[in-house]
Amino acid sequence: MVSIYLCGPTVVVPPHIGQIRSQVNFDILHRWLRHTGYRVRFCRNVTDIEDKIIGRSLAEGIQWWRVTEPVHRAFDRTFAALGCLPPSVEPRATGHIPEMIELIQQLVATGHAYEADGNVYFSVGSFPTYGELSGVRAEHLRSTEEHDRGKRDPRDFALWKRAKPGEPIWPAPWGEGRPGWHLECSAMARKYLGREFDIHGGGSNLIFPHHENEMAQSKAAGDSFARFWVHNGPVTQKGEKIRKEMRNALAVQTLLRRVRPIELRYYLAAAHYRSPMEFSTAAVEESATAFQRLERFALRFPAGPQGPPAPLPSQFRQAMDQDLNVPKALAAAHAAVTAGYAALRDGDQPAALRKNAEVRAMLGVLGLDPHDPQWSAETRVRDVAMAVLRIARNLASAERDRDQAAALHRRIDAALENCAVL
Numbered sequence: 001m002v003s004i005y006l007c008g009p010t011v012v013v014p015p016h017i018g019q020i021r022s023q024v025n026f027d028i029l030h031r032w033l034r035h036t037g038y039r040v041r042f043c044r045n046v047t048d049i050e051d052k053i054i055g056r057s058l059a060e061g062i063q064w065w066r067v068t069e070p071v072h073r074a075f076d077r078t079f080a081a082l083g084c085l086p087p088s089v090e091p092r093a094t095g096h097i098p099e100m101i102e103l104i105q106q107l108v109a110t111g112h113a114y115e116a117d118g119n120v121y122f123s124v125g126s127f128p129t130y131g132e133l134s135g136v137r138a139e140h141l142r143s144t145e146e147h148d149r150g151k152r153d154p155r156d157f158a159l160w161k162r163a164k165p166g167e168p169i170w171p172a173p174w175g176e177g178r179p180g181w182h183l184e185c186s187a188m189a190r191k192y193l194g195r196e197f198d199i200h201g202g203g204s205n206l207i208f209p210h211h212e213n214e215m216a217q218s219k220a221a222g223d224s225f226a227r228f229w230v231h232n233g234p235v236t237q238k239g240e241k242i243r244k245e246m247r248n249a250l251a252v253q254t255l256l257r258r259v260r261p262i263e264l265r266y267y268l269a270a271a272h273y274r275s276p277m278e279f280s281t282a283a284v285e286e287s288a289t290a291f292q293r294l295e296r297f298a299l300r301f302p303a304g305p306q307g308p309p310a311p312l313p314s315q316f317r318q319a320m321d322q323d324l325n326v327p328k329a330l331a332a333a334h335a336a337v338t339a340g341y342a343a344l345r346d347g348d349q350p351a352a353l354r355k356n357a358e359v360r361a362m363l364g365v366l367g368l369d370p371h372d373p374q375w376s377a378e379t380r381v382r383d384v385a386m387a388v389l390r391i392a393r394n395l396a397s398a399e400r401d402r403d404q405a406a407a408l409h410r411r412i413d414a415a416l417e418n419c420a421v422l
């Protein structure tokens with residue numbers, strides 16, 4: 001059994017490609033571990049209470065859950081559309097306030113945390129190995145938090161934030177308030193995976209302060225916590241991390257109007273998980289073309305009766321065992337396609353069939369076998385939806401009255417906003 005905790009989305013805005021990369025990378029790790037015979041317990045949390053969520057709820061004058069619920073559903077639809085296996089458990093922060101309070105009480109009792117004016121802070125100075133994960137030296141740290149009333153040391157971070165007007169609140173021994181962001185993962189990892197688990201994952205942007213703080217809280221409370229840390233690289237555009245104004249263009253829903261979900265999954269899988277990915281639409285489209293080569297060969301023969309998949313070529317297995325080297329593994333799949341076409345040219349049908357089975361086995365492990373019902377059903381629905389969309393756009397464009405035409409296009413756009421397929 002392998003236990004994995006992956007920091008999941010903060011459900012405040014619909015998913016963009018940077019957030020989805022992590023999910024696809026860890027889905028491949030999940031699948032590879034299962035393929036090699038492990039049972040996997042996979043816990044991915046949902047952060048449904050946090051500063052940005054509260055900020056949006058106050059700005060729009062709606063309850064916090066009216067911000068999080070539709071966004072959570074958009075994430076679920078996207079994970080499913082990209083073929084990510086469902087986690088074993090998907091706990092929400094707001095469902096685990098008692099567990100978080102219990103953890104804070106342990107930290108206060110052992111001198112690793114203190115209450116000040118209704119807030120509770122983790123005392124960084126009480127934990128000598130702070131900075132071990134990120135390499136950030138505690139003595140160089142300054143406070144990054146605004147709620148620092150009563151902090152004894154500017155490096156300390158909030159475990160519990162006292163109630164502020166208009167914010168969601170829960171009762172606690174220190175008065176009403178809400179948890180700090182880092183705490184939820186420590187509490188939920190303990191509840192679902194135990195005091196020691198195998199792999200903790202997330203994007204490299206989470207190493208500091210989030211993961212450093214998670215580790216400090218959990219270890220100070222006596223848990224061994226993660227045995228291994230695995231971090232995926234960021235998605236950048238022109239060398240920059242994704243900023244707010246880039247989000248629309250990089251929203252998964254926007255990208256899925258350009259390429260199919262299976263092609264977007266291939267694009268995200270094809271770079272080594274630790275490398276930064278420089279995003280461009282041209283790169284996504286090029287990657288789709290590369291995938292189509294594999295897909296055409298995989299679909300060249302009928303799927304046949306369900307039997308055990310063909311054995312994986314050793315280059316593929318070795319690549320996957322070497323720190324999940326998916327680019328190298330995909331090179332093995334492309335080489336098998338080349339060999340398959342060569343066999344077809346030589347009229348060697350049995351050899352071509354063997355290569356076809358190999359390609360499908362390799363793609364299957366990566367969640368990319370186009371014969372998989374997930375993709376075939378999805379492709380058919382999407383093809384029909386695309387055809388209808390084209391007809392609607394043509395009809396709207398044929399409308400002579402300009403205002404009427406613009407109104408029709410707006411209605412089509414509005415309908416697309418709620419469309420899970422396109």
Ligand SMILES: [Zn+2]
Nearest residue numbers: 007185210214
């Ligand atoms: Zn986390």
